[in-house]
Amino acid sequence: xxxxxxxxxxxxxxxxxxxxxxxxxxxxxxxxxxxxxxxxxxxxxxxxxxxxxxxxxxxxxxxxxxxxxxxxxxxxxxxxxxxxxxxxxxxxxxxxxxxxxxxxxxxxxxxxxxxxxxxxxxxxxxxxxxxxxxxxxxxxxxxxxxxxxxxxxxxxxxxxxxxxxxxxxxxxxxxxxxxxxxxxxxxxxxxxxxxxxxxxxxxxxxxxxxxxxxxxxxxxxxxxxxxxxxxxxxxxxxxxxxxxxxxxxxxxxxxxxxxxxxxxxxxxxxxxxxxxxxxxxxxxxxxxxxxxxxxxxxxxxxxxxxxxxxxxxxxxxxxxxxxxxxxxxxxxxxxxxxxxxxxxxxxxxxxxxxxxxxxxxxxxxxxxxxxxxxxxxxxxxxxxxxxxxxxxxxxxxxxxxxxxxxxxxxxxxxxxxxxxxxxxxxxxxxxxxx
Amino acid sequence: xxxxxxxxxxxxxxxxxxxxxxxxxxxxxxxxxxxxxxxxxxxxxxxxxxxxxxxxxxxxxxxxxxxxxxxxxxxxxxxxxxxxxxxxxxxxxxxxxxxxxxxxxxxxxxxxxxxxxxxxxxxxxxxxxxxxxxxxxxxxxxxxxxxxxxxxxxxxxxxxxxxxxxxxxxxxxxxxxxxxxxxxxxxxxxxxxxxxxxxxxxxxxxxxxxxxxxxxxxxxxxxxxxxxxxxxxxxxxxxxxxxxxxxxxxxxxxxxxxxxxxxxxxxxxxxxxxxxxxxxxxxxxxxxxxxxxxxxxxxxxxxxxxxxxxxxxxxxxxxxxxxxxxxxxxxxxxxxxxxxxxxxxxxxxxxxxxxxxxxxxxxxx
Amino acid sequence: xxxxxxxxxxxxxxxxxxxxxxxxxxxxxxxxxxxxxxxxxxxxxxxxxxxxxxxxxxxxxxxxxxxxxxxxxxxxxxxxxxxxxxxxxxxxxxxxxxxxxxxxxxxxxxxxxxxxxxxxxxxxxxxxxxxxxxxxxxxxxxxxxxxxxxxx
Numbered sequence: 001x002x003x004x005x006x007x008x009x010x011x012x013x014x015x016x017x018x019x020x021x022x023x024x025x026x027x028x029x030x031x032x033x034x035x036x037x038x039x040x041x042x043x044x045x046x047x048x049x050x051x052x053x054x055x056x057x058x059x060x061x062x063x064x065x066x067x068x069x070x071x072x073x074x075x076x077x078x079x080x081x082x083x084x085x086x087x088x089x090x091x092x093x094x095x096x097x098x099x100x101x102x103x104x105x106x107x108x109x110x111x112x113x114x115x116x117x118x119x120x121x122x123x124x125x126x127x128x129x130x131x132x133x134x135x136x137x138x139x140x141x142x143x144x145x146x147x148x149x150x151x152x153x154x155x156x157x158x159x160x161x162x163x164x165x166x167x168x169x170x171x172x173x174x175x176x177x178x179x180x181x182x183x184x185x186x187x188x189x190x191x192x193x194x195x196x197x198x199x200x201x202x203x204x205x206x207x208x209x210x211x212x213x214x215x216x217x218x219x220x221x222x223x224x225x226x227x228x229x230x231x232x233x234x235x236x237x238x239x240x241x242x243x244x245x246x247x248x249x250x251x252x253x254x255x256x257x258x259x260x261x262x263x264x265x266x267x268x269x270x271x272x273x274x275x276x277x278x279x280x281x282x283x284x285x286x287x288x289x290x291x292x293x294x295x296x297x298x299x300x301x302x303x304x305x306x307x308x309x310x311x312x313x314x315x316x317x318x319x320x321x322x323x324x325x326x327x328x329x330x331x332x333x334x335x336x337x338x339x340x341x342x343x344x345x346x347x348x349x350x351x352x353x354x355x356x357x358x359x360x361x362x363x364x365x366x367x368x369x370x371x372x373x374x375x376x377x378x379x380x381x382x383x384x385x386x387x388x389x390x391x392x393x394x395x396x397x398x399x400x401x402x403x404x405x406x407x408x409x410x411x412x413x414x415x416x417x418x419x420x421x422x423x424x425x426x427x428x429x430x431x432x433x434x
Numbered sequence: 435x436x437x438x439x440x441x442x443x444x445x446x447x448x449x450x451x452x453x454x455x456x457x458x459x460x461x462x463x464x465x466x467x468x469x470x471x472x473x474x475x476x477x478x479x480x481x482x483x484x485x486x487x488x489x490x491x492x493x494x495x496x497x498x499x500x501x502x503x504x505x506x507x508x509x510x511x512x513x514x515x516x517x518x519x520x521x522x523x524x525x526x527x528x529x530x531x532x533x534x535x536x537x538x539x540x541x542x543x544x545x546x547x548x549x550x551x552x553x554x555x556x557x558x559x560x561x562x563x564x565x566x567x568x569x570x571x572x573x574x575x576x577x578x579x580x581x582x583x584x585x586x587x588x589x590x591x592x593x594x595x596x597x598x599x600x601x602x603x604x605x606x607x608x609x610x611x612x613x614x615x616x617x618x619x620x621x622x623x624x625x626x627x628x629x630x631x632x633x634x635x636x637x638x639x640x641x642x643x644x645x646x647x648x649x650x651x652x653x654x655x656x657x658x659x660x661x662x663x664x665x666x667x668x669x670x671x672x673x674x675x676x677x678x679x680x681x682x683x684x685x686x687x688x689x690x691x692x693x694x695x696x697x698x699x700x701x702x703x704x705x706x707x708x709x710x711x712x713x714x715x716x717x718x719x720x721x722x723x724x725x726x727x728x729x730x731x732x733x734x735x736x737x738x739x740x741x742x743x744x745x746x747x748x749x750x751x752x753x754x755x756x757x758x759x760x761x762x763x764x765x766x767x768x769x770x771x772x773x774x775x776x777x778x779x780x781x782x783x784x785x786x787x788x789x790x791x792x793x794x795x796x797x798x799x
Numbered sequence: 800x801x802x803x804x805x806x807x808x809x810x811x812x813x814x815x816x817x818x819x820x821x822x823x824x825x826x827x828x829x830x831x832x833x834x835x836x837x838x839x840x841x842x843x844x845x846x847x848x849x850x851x852x853x854x855x856x857x858x859x860x861x862x863x864x865x866x867x868x869x870x871x872x873x874x875x876x877x878x879x880x881x882x883x884x885x886x887x888x889x890x891x892x893x894x895x896x897x898x899x900x901x902x903x904x905x906x907x908x909x910x911x912x913x914x915x916x917x918x919x920x921x922x923x924x925x926x927x928x929x930x931x932x933x934x935x936x937x938x939x940x941x942x943x944x945x946x947x948x949x950x951x
Binding site: 207244246338340354406413 | 812813816817819820822823824826827830870872873874875892896897898899912913914915927928930
Binding site for chain 2: 827834835837838839840842843850
């Protein structure tokens, strides 16, 4: 991807002539006893010729025993320039167009690939031809688009599971962004270049980069990898629904599904954005400040009214849950036994999460029952919390009783002390006392 | 009525033959207390003793449910507060009585000081009393950690850190105190052993000596009172003084019950050695003035670390107080010693001001 | 002094004071002994539920290929009896957003209804949004009791 100049003169003349002639190497990836290509190019110290050799040591093809000649042709057993013999199949540095066939020579051959990795797909080239990149390259000869070596750096190709691979999920957005985030590169195409930046602000990127959840989507999960193209406006919901099945099911049955189709709104992305998908908040609901429903609905139109009601329902449940939890915590800290109440209140989280998913039906009838169930549970918890705190008051009654007893005792003692003093005073004054 | 009296007499006679109760009774009857305008301060020693007895009783009850390991301590205290019948009461009384006891101990110390009761022949009573002060503070420090909650954990970290500041032996002392380099479950076990075994035994010994000395030497009359012609009279210990003692103890009991009911002991969150220290760690109030003083000392004083100077300073002050009976020659000779009075007042003001500052200054100051 | 008149009132006053003393001492003793006695008697749950819990139902109550929610302290747990009869227990809080999971006999999996998350019988998250497996507990069957504890 770095050096996108046209291939060397020799390569272009020879390569076109030899297109399609060579089949896959007959040998099962047995590197020749001496790989003179590698030896010579490494020794040259040339900034264009030596780095590929050094990088190739990390390449997965090298690990499988394939050598320079297996892709570039020529005779590795011959030292010197004679090895780069077109009669021995040398193609040199292939052009972008040529490279597709070069890679496809092996990678589209199921029989051949089965020797190395039976589970690897063999339709990448076929997919590529359907992609925007493929169509522009093959039909319009646009060499500025991506081909195999743009995403899979030619001499250091690593499998996706390798964390240093350019196609590891964590690195995909950087790989795509190398072109798509470059204003200079994309100037001719008139499409925005802010997708990578937006994506990196999204919750999907956070899930992947911070929480290390590699199942979170990156560019290729929604756009396809070899057959890369933006999903059609009407298919956005299907793509999101691959993971978010519950919300997609609700949405599919809602009135928005047809309406969005009619007005050409891109399904889920209408409210949640396509690249800058932020963590959903309850604040997105309704027609107030920062709420997405308000983008189309006004507060008093039927849709706006429903939106406000939905927001209220969810807010009420959340607030109830929080206050019930607070009162139970207060009781617990004061030493009351409330673990059963807390256990039962925990289950309300299920209702809250379900209610938020049910929002996507945009119908109060789906959301209300869930919210009501949750509210019943929070009410119970509240009652139990209040009762626990009331038990605290019972302590004060016990205290009052104890203090009364003590005061009675103190009064008795004080009286006794006074009696004794008087008795002694009486005795000192003389006289008898009964 | 009469038959009870006869049975009681018979029992008394049986015990008397074996234990010579009559002799003890005679000593008790003879014991009296001087009556003058400062007699009220005589009640404080007994009050402290009463509160200590409350500690022993509630402490023993707590032992039934408490588990001294880092994994279980917090949960066992939580269990005790929430599930054990009146567990909250026993624990809250134990916590409040500890504070009250140290408070009355300090008042007892200062009242004895102002009344010069430490003068000969009562020097040893003073020394054993100082020993009891040290033991009481140790009780407070070790007991505070036992619930293994966040505040206690960090307060112990800071407190034992200060021990490590001692020159030469500081590091060694710190490791012995903590049972390792850091505050861990080993520290908890160690503090537990000290709190429930070492210190009670030590208290028994020192307290026994202290009480024996008080009994043997009788109550001291302040020099002022002596100069004015002596006490107005003498009050019999049994039953007069004792009953007044009881009234005081009962009021203290009522106070403890009220505090336990209205301000029960808190538990907070479990200690997490890996969590960052919360802002504003504070030691218990009786250590606050020393803690706050250290904060105000500059990093270095004449080449020595500020903390070391502070610790040594307090150590020196403690030593002076301990040796007061031997240092206060004027009082021993029977003369007035205003210096002692003024120093004591200065100390009290210092303690109060520093404690106040400790609670009102923001943690970052 | 009018001793004759004062004798009866003094005597009755003394009797009253004695009675007051006696009764209040008795009251105080009761007020101290009662809480202490209640305290010493162990409560219903003998130990804190921090590390181990005995379930309130017996092994016979749980059919194979079913699951049951139980209380571990204040946290929810799910007890699963496999078709083979073996017991397993996990935290019932879904690792995605905290919903309570349930057992699906048709899938022989633990399932979360909120966002269609699936966990296998080892607690591993195998499908859907949950990012982590369900923490597991140790289950021991002691005669007619099931004891669930946090693993060492």
